[in-house]
Amino acid sequence: MAFKTKVAERDEWSYAPAVGVGPLRFGMTVDEVVEAAETFGRTKVGDCARDHPIFTPTRKVEVHRRGVAPSPPAVTAYVSRAVGLFCIAADAVHGPQVAYDGLLLVGRDMSELESDAIAYAEAMGVQFRYTPEGYAGPDDPGIVMRGQPVGQVLRSRPLFMVTRDGAHTEWDSMPSEEYRVNGHSTA
Numbered sequence: 001m002a003f004k005t006k007v008a009e010r011d012e013w014s015y016a017p018a019v020g021v022g023p024l025r026f027g028m029t030v031d032e033v034v035e036a037a038e039t040f041g042r043t044k045v046g047d048c049a050r051d052h053p054i055f056t057p058t059r060k061v062e063v064h065r066r067g068v069a070p071s072p073p074a075v076t077a078y079v080s081r082a083v084g085l086f087c088i089a090a091d092a093v094h095g096p097q098v099a100y101d102g103l104l105l106v107g108r109d110m111s112e113l114e115s116d117a118i119a120y121a122e123a124m125g126v127q128f129r130y131t132p133e134g135y136a137g138p139d140d141p142g143i144v145m146r147g148q149p150v151g152q153v154l155r156s157r158p159l160f161m162v163t164r165d166g167a168h169t170e171w172d173s174m175p176s177e178e179y180r181v182n183g184h185s186t187a
Contacts, residue, residue: 082165092155
């Protein structure tokens with residue numbers, strides 16, 4: 001059941017709960033993420049700030065789309081030393097389109113996504129959920145909806161996740177870098 005049409009110029013990646021998104025699979029090492037992402041674009045690997053001492057050191061792999069002028073990463077993959085790849089963030093502007101059973105999740109106006117999540121839940125006889133910040137999305141613990149400011153509009157930036165070392169939920173596992181996107185707080 002499709003609620004919105006495909007966004008032009010976006011690759012389409014599939015999502016499999018607890019497995020991965022597109023060519024990226026949860027549990028991959030940094031080198032495996034870089035290799036898998038090469039088909040999409042160029043990569044840059046860096047260290048994440050160690051804000052939470054219970055987590056092992058985390059690296060981030062920023063993936064920039066091929067053929068696009070310098071821009072923010074289309075995808076940011078977070079890799080923990082203990083569990084491997086645990087979080088994949090799709091940029092609202094440059095990221096690939098990912099759908100959850102036909103419900104497009106990337107780059108959507110947050111209020112439109114909320115309306116579509118409610119309509120989807122009613123049509124399918126399932127639940128939807130809100131994040132602690134008030135963003136609506138599918139009732140899937142592996143998807144944490146985030147807002148990314150794009151001009152005057154707040155667009156959807158989903159995080160596809162599994163729990164990492166020492167965390168109880170995906171929300172607890174969220175990388176601290178994802179609390180700020182493009183220099184703006186998403187809270």
